[in-house]
Amino acid sequence: MNVGTIGILGGGQLGRMLTLEAKRMGFRAITLEPLPNSPCGQVADEQIVAAYDDLRAIGELGARSDVVTYEFENIPLQAVLALERDRRIVRPSGHVLRTTQDRLLEKAFLRAHRIPTPDSAPVAAAGEIEAAETKIGLPAILKTTTGGYDGKGQWLARSTEQLRVAVAEARGGPLIYERFIPFDRELAIIAARNVAGEIVTFPVTENVHDHGVLSMTIVPARIPPERAERVREIATQIAKALEIVGAFAVEFFDCGGEVMVNEIAPRVHNSGHYSIDATQLSQYEAHIRAICDLPLVAPHLLAPAAVMVNVLGSGSGDHLDGIAEVLREPDLKLHLYGKAHAALRRKMGHFTILAQSVDSAIEIAQRARARLRWIDRREGIAV
Numbered sequence: 001m002n003v004g005t006i007g008i009l010g011g012g013q014l015g016r017m018l019t020l021e022a023k024r025m026g027f028r029a030i031t032l033e034p035l036p037n038s039p040c041g042q043v044a045d046e047q048i049v050a051a052y053d054d055l056r057a058i059g060e061l062g063a064r065s066d067v068v069t070y071e072f073e074n075i076p077l078q079a080v081l082a083l084e085r086d087r088r089i090v091r092p093s094g095h096v097l098r099t100t101q102d103r104l105l106e107k108a109f110l111r112a113h114r115i116p117t118p119d120s121a122p123v124a125a126a127g128e129i130e131a132a133e134t135k136i137g138l139p140a141i142l143k144t145t146t147g148g149y150d151g152k153g154q155w156l157a158r159s160t161e162q163l164r165v166a167v168a169e170a171r172g173g174p175l176i177y178e179r180f181i182p183f184d185r186e187l188a189i190i191a192a193r194n195v196a197g198e199i200v201t202f203p204v205t206e207n208v209h210d211h212g213v214l215s216m217t218i219v220p221a222r223i224p225p226e227r228a229e230r231v232r233e234i235a236t237q238i239a240k241a242l243e244i245v246g247a248f249a250v251e252f253f254d255c256g257g258e259v260m261v262n263e264i265a266p267r268v269h270n271s272g273h274y275s276i277d278a279t280q281l282s283q284y285e286a287h288i289r290a291i292c293d294l295p296l297v298a299p300h301l302l303a304p305a306a307v308m309v310n311v312l313g314s315g316s317g318d319h320l321d322g323i324a325e326v327l328r329e330p331d332l333k334l335h336l337y338g339k340a341h342a343a344l345r346r347k348m349g350h351f352t353i354l355a356q357s358v359d360s361a362i363e364i365a366q367r368a369r370a371r372l373r374w375i376d377r378r379e380g381i382a383v
């Protein structure tokens with residue numbers, strides 16, 4: 001296939017970083033996203049400003065692209081199915097999106113392939129919560145079956161009363177009841193599979209979350225080699241079973257030396273940002289190669305260790321103070337996404353540090369993070 005133009009559903013930072021790589025490689029990029037001047041739209045050749053369920057606009061994106069991809073999994077499945085009906089090439093396919101965007105289907109897929117994952121039960125009607133509680137126990141996490149991201153649409157319940165509150169807050173929407181896993185750490189991996197079926201895996205990472213939002217990724221994860229190998233094996237098994245074409249992420253809980261899959265993201269992922277600066281092949285380039293029928297090569301780290309820190313909004317102003325000091329770190333790369341408003345815990349940017357050891361990367365990361373703060377420029381002070 002001779003790809004000239006890549007269509008991207010979604011205009012956030014993942015689309016932006018994907019586009020920057022696509023442009024470097026000589027492709028054109030068009031994004032479709034409802035909000036004008038999106039992080040991706042700012043760097044793409046064009047942005048179609050339209051809702052994700054506007055099938056006329058989706059059709060236009062398909063007609064103007066050689067291959068269409070998506071940068072987040074909460075786009076309506078119907079949009080991808082409509083493109084496929086028009087015989088447009090969408091990668092990953094609608095089949096992959098269907099399985100991974102619904103937590104119940106995802107869990108069923110994992111169980112069918114005997115991949116360990118926390119016990120769970122569907123809660124479609126209020127009456128089913130007691131049965132789920134009896135079967136799985138407390139504490140538990142209730143999650144909306146679709147549409148969640150960055151910890152949104154989730155409730156941690158330690159008591160029957162908290163379960164009741166969660167169900168009430170979910171307003172009758174379908175839920176999944178998951179066993180709460182007292183994990184030692186969270187792990188993730190990026191992998192990619194191309195049209196020819198070649199599969200490559202990135203180094204296993206350790207992910208630290210804050211209120212459900214990724215705050216730091218540590219590479220390589222501080223786990224024994226057999227456990228890292230197990231994570232790679234599971235990612236490879238998922239790539240084959242789903243016949244996914246593109247880069248994707250798998251999140252894991254590491255609990256008592258056993259790994260279990262938390263979720264699969266059928267797209268480039270926040271925990272792979274480090275790869276822009278820390279591996280010779282980034283997850284974004286891997287995705288573009290994969291969907292454009294190009295070869296993949298095994299990614300490897302360019303330094304012994306790397307740490308990626310998300311620069312999250314604090315709700316206290318839209319001006320990032322401390323950039324000049326942070327840029328004095330010789331092995332730090334700062335990425336900002338061009339978002340105007342730094343709402344609380346909104347992903348505004350990230351930085352990556354390369355170092356000789358994980359400990360020193362973390363130390364530099366913490367020092368850099370402490371220097372950055374959001375201020376209201378009009379006041380010139382942190383509020």
Ligand SMILES: Nc1ncnc2c1ncn2[C@@H]1O[C@H](COP(=O)(O)OP(=O)(O)O)[C@@H](O)[C@H]1O
Binds near residue numbers: 150
């Ligand atoms: N079953 C669970 N046990 C313990 N912690 C969980 C569980 N499910 C989710 N979490 C915590 O919440 C975070 C976000 O949940 P996740 O299912 O990954 O949703 P999202 O789509 O928002 O990333 C996880 O990274 C983890 O820290």
Ligand SMILES: [Mg+2]
Binds near residue numbers: 263
């Ligand atoms: Mg997650």
